[in-house]
Amino acid sequence: MQRLESTVSLAGGVTIPQVGLGVFQVPSAQAQRVVEDALAVGYRHVDTAAAYVNEAGVGAALRAADVPRAEVFVTSKLRNGDQGFDQALRAYDDTLERLGLEALDLYLIHWPNPEAGLWQDSWRALERLLDEGRVRAIGVSNFLVEHLRELASFASHAPAVNQIEVHPAFQQREVIAECERAGIAVEAYSPLGQGGALEHPMVREIAAAHAVSPAQVVLGWHVQQGRVVIPKTVSRERMVANAALAGLALTEAELAAIDALEAGDRIGNDPRTFALSQIR
Numbered sequence: 001m002q003r004l005e006s007t008v009s010l011a012g013g014v015t016i017p018q019v020g021l022g023v024f025q026v027p028s029a030q031a032q033r034v035v036e037d038a039l040a041v042g043y044r045h046v047d048t049a050a051a052y053v054n055e056a057g058v059g060a061a062l063r064a065a066d067v068p069r070a071e072v073f074v075t076s077k078l079r080n081g082d083q084g085f086d087q088a089l090r091a092y093d094d095t096l097e098r099l100g101l102e103a104l105d106l107y108l109i110h111w112p113n114p115e116a117g118l119w120q121d122s123w124r125a126l127e128r129l130l131d132e133g134r135v136r137a138i139g140v141s142n143f144l145v146e147h148l149r150e151l152a153s154f155a156s157h158a159p160a161v162n163q164i165e166v167h168p169a170f171q172q173r174e175v176i177a178e179c180e181r182a183g184i185a186v187e188a189y190s191p192l193g194q195g196g197a198l199e200h201p202m203v204r205e206i207a208a209a210h211a212v213s214p215a216q217v218v219l220g221w222h223v224q225q226g227r228v229v230i231p232k233t234v235s236r237e238r239m240v241a242n243a244a245l246a247g248l249a250l251t252e253a254e255l256a257a258i259d260a261l262e263a264g265d266r267i268g269n270d271p272r273t274f275a276l277s278q279i280r
């Protein structure tokens with residue numbers, strides 16, 4: 001379980017646990033049980049979003065659990081329909097209210113939604129929250145190289161993280177290279193390819209060689225390269241397994257074999273065009 005104690009340093013001095021629990025597609029009623037289980041097995045990092053409509057369940061778990069608030073890293077995200085300076089400030093307050101928290105550890109712009117042209121004002125709102133000490137760190141999600149470069153041209157704070165889809169069949173090397181150049185930590189979402197990556201014969205072969213599960217191989221491939229991962233599971237058993245990576249060290253050849261699985265297979269939406277308000 002050592003991986004749950006491993007952290008990544010973010011710009012601005014905050015550290016984030018390298019393995020967290022994602023709760024996308026977990027209904028709010030179930031989210032409380034799921035997050036309570038995660039906290040009980042040792043997770044100290046939870047990734048939610050206004051758009052997941054489960055912040056209330058996540059918050060209930062945080063309050064019910066016997067873990068001090070300061071020991072849990074909580075991330076949420078500004079949904080597309082709340083972009084804009086004033087809207088974003090209001091949305092942050094609403095998120096805190098639903099979670100029952102006084103501050104988030106990390107608040108992200110969920111999507112750039114370039115057509116709306118509001119992410120720049122949204123970023124200024126997040127900077128205001130950071131400057132006022134109302135949030136510990138701010139970042140972005142689904143930002144491509146062009147968005148990161150534009151942001152760098154006007155921002156007074158660089159994003160601490162960029163949360164993007166990364167799994168063996170979709171590796172986003174250009175975006176990751178830009179993040180590394182700019183000192184932005186990469187958080188891999190859908191790190192297991194929503195389960196698809198676990199079926200690949202190469203992944204299964206490497207798993208057999210180490211006597212571990214395919215999920216452990218894929219998560220090991222991420223964490224050995226310094227990425228934060230937020231695998232989602234509602235199963236307590238899988239929560240334990242997904243964090244039990246401590247003794248696993250993939251060889252350079254194995255890392256390269258997984259790198260070679262790049263296939264351009266995006267599962268989620270395309271950040272250039274995704275424009276749904278995500279709820280309303």
Ligand code: NDP
Pocket residue numbers: 021022023024025047048110141142163164188189190191192193194195198213215216230231232233234235238241242268
């Ligand atoms: P993941 O790659 O984490 O895959 C989740 C799927 O894998 C679920 O079906 C889960 O099933 C299954 N699974 C988990 N662990 C195992 C295991 N050990 N063995 C076999 N199957 C397993 O996909 P997500 O898309 O959920 O991504 C993770 C998180 O990333 C999200 O929950 C969310 O927090 C974030 N995210 C962010 C996005 C963004 O736009 N910023 C977009 C998408 C996700 P089961 O639950 O039944 O165990």
